[in-house]
């Protein structure tokens with residue numbers, strides 16, 4: 001079926017002229033795909049799944065159908081540069097034109113980091129954005145791709161929206177597109193696609209300006225000029241252009257500070273996951289002789305961060321706590337924080353900071369989307385997750401470069417090493433020893449069976465004797481959003497021991513094959529206790545308790561995790 005769009009335009013003279021576009025709208029029949037339920041962060045699948053005829057189109061149409069008011073609105077589109085990024089962007093632009101959007105803003109080269117996309121949505125008053133990324137998952141023809149929809153506050157679509165999108169994917173019968181050529185994604189400026197304007201924007205400029213408005217750039221510049229050395233690993237992913245501009249150009253760090261700084265469609269065959277396994281090179285450098293003062297990395301789409309001082313790894317949970325405790329040293333947060341939010345599996349280190357500051361602490365399910373309402377309501381200023389995400393109310397996503405800059409701002413103000421900052425923090429607040437054990441690539445039924453076993457044994461767990469002591473309490477975490485009363489149940493099994501130590505079990509919502517079991521292990525040591533143990537030693541009794549209670553080897557057939565972070 002073909003149609004023709006018309007648009008009434010205001011001419012320079014002020015009279016109304018009717019412009020009839022010639023590009024025909026095509027209505028293409030499709031049948032529902034039954035596997036398009038968004039996970040923890042959008043729809044993530046193997047590239048070959050997205051390459052099925054009509055697959056990406058059906059999901060994008062379902063998004064548009066689930067967003068009321070998109071006719072005449074602005075849409076932001078960008079991605080992390082991975083394989084399929086440019087192709088899906090062209091598809092999305094044509095579909096946006098056919099669905100009546102007035103304008104699309106797209107990052108040059110198809111590039112927009114997740115936090116930069118969030119900022120663009122907010123700055124330009126867009127109704128939302130399509131962020132094309134599978135985050136830290138690998139890229140390439142045999143690897144992963146993803147589409148995430150962000151809403152008008154710049155944040156990931158909250159559950160009611162993702163549920164509406166999913167419901168639509170199950171009933172969709174057609175999608176709309178337009179017969180128009182690809183646009184030149186590499187040339188800045190405006191093009192017309194049908195009746196819709198497409199503007200290719202600089203993906204870095206607005207974001208860099210935002211960062212400069214939040215932090216004390218002169219102080220960080222002075223720190224770097226004083227001989228303080230920094231190494232930032234962009235992991236051949238999206239943060240390369242941002243890091244070159246901000247660290248090297250605006251802050252004056254020497255060229256070479258940013259490594260792997262060119263986004264590649266397959267991330268140079270690596271997993272762009274800033275953890276101790278996939279950012280091993282950086283870790284080795286930071287632990288070796290002649291290490292820089294500060295090392296950091298970010299992930300595929302630029303929202304995660306890894307922080308390592310010379311000889312001192314900082315867990316994401318500790319990083320959240322330290323940043324919250326010291327945020328007042330940065331201009332944007334000098335007036336104090338309204339509250340701190342963390343995901344449930346993230347350690348309780350931030351809770352102690354919130355208590356000391358006399359501000360509320362919110363514990364949410366895993367997924368950045370749960371922070372959006374708290375930030376919008378002005379209830380929280382800083383949020384963080386154990387999965388290497390930290391951010392604030394400057395956007396509605398976690399933000400890797402923001403976290404690095406806040407750390408640098410803190411170090412510039414305190415003139416201490418990372419190790420000294422950590423030692424000082426633990427001495428004041430105590431230490432939450434922490435690790436996450438991932439069992440990747442297990443069969444989905446095996447993962448489900450393990451969780452079912454834990455759920456069935458919940459009521460019997462309190463009182464159970466383990467190597468880590470007696471289980472005090474156990475539950476299946478449920479969250480009631482304090483802003484709208486919405487309830488999210490079955491968010492992970494918590495097993496609690498005396499003094500706040502705990503083990504948490506849940507299945508990942510971001511994998512693309514089989515299931516990944518995540519076991520989060522946390523041992524609390526109060527101030528004045530033994531604060532300098534190797535983490536693996538401090539956690540060993542809880543690791544044994546986790547095996548005893550969940551029978552991990554029995555259900556997964558694995559006697560060790562595939563990744564420990």
Ligand code: G16
Pocket residue numbers: 040041134135136299303304343366367368369385387389507508509510511518
């Ligand atoms: C996403 C979410 C995060 C979540 C992480 C891990 O991050 O935005 O909130 O913590 O996945 O989720 P899961 O444990 O379900 O795999 P990203 O960086 O992948 O977008």
